[in-house]
Amino acid sequence: MMTFQPRIAISGGGPGGLALSLLLKQRGISPTIYELRSKPTPEELTKLSGMLDLHDESGGKTLRECNLWDDFQAAVGDCSEEQRVLNPQGTVLHTDEGEFSSRPEIPREALTKLLLKNVPSDFIKWNHKVMAARHTHNATTGATEIELDLGPNGTASYDFVVGADGAWSRVSKLLTDVKPFYSGAQWVTVTVRNASTKYPHLVELVGSGGFSALGLGNGILSQRGPQDSIRVYAAVSTPHEYWAKETGLEAMTAAEAKTILLDDKLFGKWAPSLQDLLATACDEETKDNPGKTIDILPMYMLPVGHRWEHRTAVTLVGDAAHLMTPWAGEGVNLALWDSLDLAHAIGGVPEVEDAAAWQVALEPRVREYEEAMMARAKGKAAESARNKDMFLSENGGEKMAEFFKSAFANAFAALERADEVESGGINRGTVSGE
Missing domain, CATH: 1.20.5 (Single alpha-helices involved in coiled-coils or other helix-helix interfaces)
Structure with a gap:
């Protein structure tokens, strides 16, 4: 008799979804990933992106189990673990060389490329958006099924579905009515390429790793990255969720937007060196991407301690489960950790004859996974919220x-x-x- 092979779908092809699919493959399971984006070209995977610091107990542990640690180590190095902290007056308050850090940085696109290279191409259905999901009952097998509405691509039913589809997850609606809320801060992103050649004084200012100038409720931060880049972030505290629209920034290029960003209400009273960093990055961003509007994102989060009542045949990983602001650097690490633990839970199910028996065996394992995941996410989300309030404060x-x-x-x-x-x-x- 053939061993039962569960039908598993993963909604979302980010790092968490890709890692989960790879870990399931190692356990003889072939999931289907639905990803709304088109398949990225090799050129797109080399584009500048934000840096991710992987923590040894979570992201690093997951990559080791995926047998990707050596390849990961080969992909880091653009951003050191050095840290510099300044105030708005430009006074250096702290520097270190990352002596006690073990959190190597990798570009997001490089991590995606690394995972994609190892996930079988037939696992992923590109240009497939999960529009909705619903529970159904298979009268023939007695099993619970999850039916996915794939819009123009029809519908598909599965024995188990994982929502790895981010902040506005459609799969999460099967488990909770709670939606992310605005955190009170906006994130503006601009980039300088070939910085050492063009602007050595900026390289001297920000260093080789992380740079944070914070105060007066706002911040100018940066990380070094590929192509000798400085990726600059302006963190803006505002109670207005639609601040970019209300100020007209959403229709401006970065070069045009710098006038508003450098107004006295925001960064106009900051040290000249810090204003120069932000202004130069705005100009360079527009030179590299003519006509493109500035990248501004309001930051959202789920309530600290967010949880749901377990339901058969579905669970969540990553931001879909515990969206938080980036001030603890835990987003991708928790997503990878979730995927690792969930793969262990699924892979631990003994051989069974049918879907109903498989779900019965899986049920306590998923409950255990969810309880552990929610507990650690609560602590990390609380840390992120505290850090956000602390760092985006007057001092x-x-x-x-x-x-x-x-x-x-x-x-x-x-x-x-x-x-x-x-x-x-x-x-x-x-x-x-x-």
Whole structure:
């Protein structure tokens, strides 16, 4: 008798969905990924994108299990783990060289390319958007099914569906009515390419890794990236969710928008060097992309501690499950961690004869996955919310500097304790009662 092969669909082809498909493949399961975008060309996968720092206990662990660690290591290096923190006056409050960091940075597109290279091409249906999902009952097999509405591509039914479809997930509607809400901050992105040749003074300002100038409720941040780039972010605190439309920014190029960004209400009173960084990046962005409107995104989040009641045949990973702001650097790491744990849950189901028996065996495993995922996401979301309020405050630079200094002090203390253990000091003291 043939072993039952479950029909599994993944809505969304981002890092979480791709990693999950690869991990399931290792376990003899062939899922179907539905991705609304067109298949990216090799040129598109080399375009400049934001940097992602992968954490050892989550993103790094997942890539190791995907057997991609060596390839990942070969793709990092454009952005060091150095950190610089300034205030709006341009005063340097903290610098480090990433001595105690183990979070290597990789461009988002490079991570996507790495995963795509290893996921079988027939797993992915490009230009397929999941419009809606609904529970149905198969009277013949007795199993629960999830029917996906794929718009012009018809419908398809599955034994299990994973929502990896981001902030505005259609699959999540099977589990919860809670929607993301506006966090109170906007994110403006502009980029300088070939910075060392064109603007060595900016390279000297921002360094080789992460750069954060924070204060007065706003921030100018940057990361180094491919093509000797400086990717610059302007973080703007505003209660107005549709700020870009209300100010007219959404219709402007970056070069046009710099006048508003450098107004006294935003960054016009900041140090000349910081204004120069933002203005130059705006001009370079428009030179590289003539006529393109500036990239402005309002930042959304789900409530801290968001959860749902388990339902058969469906679950969520990544932003669909626990959308948070980027101030803890956990988004992609949690998505990869979710995918790793979910793959373990699915792969742990013993051999069965049919869909109904498979779902019965899977049910407690998915419940366990969801409880663990929700618990860790709650902690990370709370951290991200605290950091957002702390860093986008009147004295955000000073608070970030204290954050790093405290982290360094803890790391030094941990290192000293480890040295004592290695030398036998703690063990001797414990034995002798000293």
